[in-house]
Amino acid sequence: MQEHDAGSGGSQIVVQGVNHLYRPPKGRPVLALEDVSIEVRPREFLALLGPSGCGKSTLLYLIGGFLPIETGSILLDRAPIGGPGPDRGIVFQHFALFPWKTVRANVLYGLEKMRLPRKEREQRAQGFIDLVGLTGFEDSYPSQLSGGMKQRTAIARTLAIDPKILLMDEPFGALDAQTRHLMQIELLGIWRRSPKTVIFVTHDVQEAVYLADRVAVMTARPGRIKTIVEVALDKGDPGIAKSKAFIDAVDAVWGLVRDEAIKAQGARVSP
């Protein structure tokens, strides 16, 4: 909003001039991110949209503190981010639940690390299990759950530690279309009830436009921020996905992504 008055005063996260070189175990290093700069406002829902391989997940992992920052800087509330921490909760595409823990034990994990008293953490875990609609499945192991239920568990586990920032790495990418749509609606509902800063990585234009306040479109590799599109839609409107405004917005963003997707395809076909 008022980004001008105090430098990065209105931003919660400031990514400045970040490059990232991906070094595969074999073969030549690849420039995954090139001079990426972006600011994320408090409590906004930001989508990182781009073709696969554009480095959008890498950017998310850098913000999460999982990968070392080599050039540039990432500030969270004006302080450089160090390693990973519970102020930034992450949800992965393939759920990353502890397979040896039940739903309840998975959700309790972060709360145990916070050293909350037993009673409090159990109440809190139950609250989030109820919130994502998994009441009755507390004692199930992840291997006994459907994909959608696994991702609900992962979301509950991350929300339970009440992170300032929610990092989501194509969280619905492994789900079937119906489940994905239901999860999108639920995520919006959860976010509206307790707004947090969300950075949501996806390659699905509709998903990005449907969920986000702003969509940052990234270029094909090496990933750069191509444009940032403000989406001004009423998220509370249940019929929004059928509205003309929504379809126009999807068209506009799709136009921006198309070239990049084609480039990414070409890059993969050529040796």
Add this chain to the structure above:
Amino acid sequence: MSVLLRYLPLILLAACWELAARLGLVSQLALPPLSQVTLAWIEMLRSGELLANGAASLWRAGAGLALAIAVGAALGIAMAWWRPVNAALGPLVEMFYPMPKSALIPVTVLWLGFGDGSKILLIFLGCMLPVTLGAFNGARGSDQALVWSARGMGASRLVMLWDVVVPSALPEMLNGIRTALALAFILLVSAELIVAREGLGYLIGYLGANGTYDAMFAVVLTVAFLGFAADRAYQALVHRLLVWRE
């Protein structure tokens, strides 16, 4: 009924054994009839001979195996997680893994004498590497996203190792331990046969040298049964530990 059917081959084998010896198809010296072996077994159980020697053997196998599991698992996980540890120990593990550990029997006797110590050391050395390799391979296969999830929820590196890497390594490590369990019995009996003053292996050798073959067979069968029972009990334990896998 199904249990009976499952062990039918075993029952048939026992019947053939008894008949072959009774009908004089084989010399009773080479193969005393099973009924006679059973009587000898009951006699040894009564005299306490079987229990005293069995206890000595089980203590050696148990202690050696417990050490092998504790040290082997720690080593394997350390090798998977810290590159310098792997660089230092990897080649050693590779070199010693295929070595027939029974070759160490005289060495451990030289170091620790005829008693329990040399057997425990032998079983420890012989059974450690399968556990190490299982733990190593399992730990290396830890899912990056699980590691990051734990770190992201506030686990320190060391806590994460315990919370994520150890359970991730568990299925393969348990396979390694099964191999180690079988090896422990092999090494135990071999070592006791060669140099010992008590134990089931010692008893087999002693009875054989004395010409009391029915009793010797009774101990051989006891060892076979112990090995089988230990493996079965272990499988049941594994099943419980890995109940989270579908």
